[in-house]
Amino acid sequence: MNKSEILKGLPTPCYVIDEEALIHNLKILRSVERQTGCHVLLAQKAFSSYCTYPLISDYISGTTASGLYEARLAYEHMRNRQIHVFSPAYKDEDFDQLLKICDHIIFNSFSQWRHFRSKALRCPEVEFGLRINPEYSEIETDIYNPCFENSRLGITIDNFEEDQLNGISGLHFHTMCEQGAETLVRTLHRVEEKFGKYLYNMKWLNFGGGHHITKPDYNIRLLVDEIRRVKEKYGVEVYIEPGEAVAINAGFLVSRVLDITKNGMDIAIMDTSAACHMPDVLEMPYRPYIFNSEEPGVLPYTYRLGCPTCLAGDVIGDYSFRKPLKINDALIFTDMAIYTMVKNNTFNGMPLPSIYLLHSDGNIELIRKFGYEDFKNRI
Numbered sequence: 001m002n003k004s005e006i007l008k009g010l011p012t013p014c015y016v017i018d019e020e021a022l023i024h025n026l027k028i029l030r031s032v033e034r035q036t037g038c039h040v041l042l043a044q045k046a047f048s049s050y051c052t053y054p055l056i057s058d059y060i061s062g063t064t065a066s067g068l069y070e071a072r073l074a075y076e077h078m079r080n081r082q083i084h085v086f087s088p089a090y091k092d093e094d095f096d097q098l099l100k101i102c103d104h105i106i107f108n109s110f111s112q113w114r115h116f117r118s119k120a121l122r123c124p125e126v127e128f129g130l131r132i133n134p135e136y137s138e139i140e141t142d143i144y145n146p147c148f149e150n151s152r153l154g155i156t157i158d159n160f161e162e163d164q165l166n167g168i169s170g171l172h173f174h175t176m177c178e179q180g181a182e183t184l185v186r187t188l189h190r191v192e193e194k195f196g197k198y199l200y201n202m203k204w205l206n207f208g209g210g211h212h213i214t215k216p217d218y219n220i221r222l223l224v225d226e227i228r229r230v231k232e233k234y235g236v237e238v239y240i241e242p243g244e245a246v247a248i249n250a251g252f253l254v255s256r257v258l259d260i261t262k263n264g265m266d267i268a269i270m271d272t273s274a275a276c277h278m279p280d281v282l283e284m285p286y287r288p289y290i291f292n293s294e295e296p297g298v299l300p301y302t303y304r305l306g307c308p309t310c311l312a313g314d315v316i317g318d319y320s321f322r323k324p325l326k327i328n329d330a331l332i333f334t335d336m337a338i339y340t341m342v343k344n345n346t347f348n349g350m351p352l353p354s355i356y357l358l359h360s361d362g363n364i365e366l367i368r369k370f371g372y373e374d375f376k377n378r379i
């Protein structure tokens with residue numbers, strides 16, 4: 001059976017993690033580590049499917065977390081690898097636990113650093129860093145741009161307290177989203193212009209995430225050259241923490257047609273919801289790709305794919321197909337591993353899709369199935 005036949009036979013809705021595609025991405029990331037001596041960390045916020053953490057830890061240096069829960073997940077399932085954490089602010093009780101399980105803890109302000117410094121300095125095995133804001137980002141959507149006006153993320157050069165660096169071993173910036181190495185070059189230029197003089201005294205620089213490294217047209221050569229240049233110039237270790245690039249194109253969402261109706265055009269009601277199961281479709285927004293489909297009007301049969309919630313805007317988009325859709329037909333949405341399982345919700349009492357892992361040998365494994373209790377326990 002080929003992949004799409006296996007997927008179409010599964011109970012829907014379900015996410016399917018594609019191990020073969022994940023390994024493809026991990027090999028590229030490992031080659032960047034090997035060519036440069038840098039460290040690649042999985043940003044768990046994009047993809048936290050810990051059933052794959054043992055596999056991921058075979059290829060890259062570790063993970064980064066947005067807070068205690070993600071750090072703990074990495075500690076439990078990727079134990080032999082580095083765990084970094086960044087949060088806009090830490091709670092006292094969380095910080096004590098983070099000190100026990102993290103290798104790097106990154107602060108968002110000098111006031112957080114001062115608040116935790118005495119505790120921090122009692123843990124010489126943990127390294128501490130500061131997130132800087134170079135006030136340069138090429139992200140055009142404000143909700144994804146950490147450098148928009150009055151952003152809370154990172155310390156700007158005007159607020160940088162150079163007399164407070166005792167105990168700080170690295171700097172961190174995160175200003176990119178789905179971007180190429182050319183954007184990184186321009187960003188580093190600003191980072192170095194503003195913060196370069198401090199970098200000579202640091203042990204490491206973390207380039208954040210948003211590097212689209214595993215996309216076919218990504219300029220890996222340029223990334224490798226930049227990492228080598230920064231390492232040599234400042235004598236620092238370099239970390240990058242992609243989320244998307246680790247699991248891009250490494251998963252599917254399989255859904256079935258529940259009904260077909262008409263209002264000015266043909267409308268198919270699916271058993272999956274954009275709002276609940278792939279919220280970035282509405283938030284970014286973007287149009288997910290579906291196997292064997294085209295833009296509306298390209299193939300003979302065009303449908304608006306709508307969802308079973310009562311939110312009027314819960315619509316995936318308009319797609320055309322070679323044959324008319326029938327009730328129970330399965331459609332396969334691609335690139336559904338990232339920012340889906342970590343973001344889904346049970347709005348409208350929608351069931352959560354099951355999660356399967358399609359192993360590289362073709363075996364399909366049910367990882368998790370959800371039910372009524374999962375809805376009820378969140379309320």
Ligand SMILES: *Cc1c(COP(=O)(O)O)cnc(C)c1O
Nearest residue numbers: 043046174208209210242243244
């Ligand atoms: C979101 C985020 C990442 C990962 O970003 P991707 O776009 O998924 O690569 C890395 N670091 C930080 C601090 C982030 O907020």
